[in-house]
Amino acid sequence: MKNKILFVVSLLFGLMYINAGLNKFFNYMPAPKDMPPELMKLMTAFMQVEWLMPLVGAIEIIGGILFIPARTRALGAIVILPVMVGVLLTNIFNAPSGLPIAGVMMLINIWVIIENRHKYQLMLTK
Secondary structure, three states, X not given: OHHHHHHHHHHHHHHHHHHHHHHHHHOOOOOOOOOOHHHXXXXXXXXXXXXXXXHHHHHHHHHHHHHOOOXXXXXXXXXXXXXXXXXXXXXXXXXXXXXXXXXXXXXXXXXXXXXXHHHHHHHHOO
């Protein structure tokens, strides 16, 4: 039962990141109208660096795709972790209204990392 729940959660997590990554290339989701000014200023700064958003989008797509199948989920969790930390910190400091979903997403990522900790052992030992 735990494996089925983990698969469904991983599928939703992966699809959310694939969607977010594709949006960085095709811009099909409009920005919210009630975006805090601090977050608007931050996003404007990110857009000034031309290569940053396509890079983040590519990492989100690759990480999301890797996160879905059980065989590559451990790699997907590590690939998406830096983006997830950025999302969480952005929500903590600039948009606290998004913190609940960012916190849940971080917990899912940590859960997958813990569930796959045996796959990381070779990297962490001699």
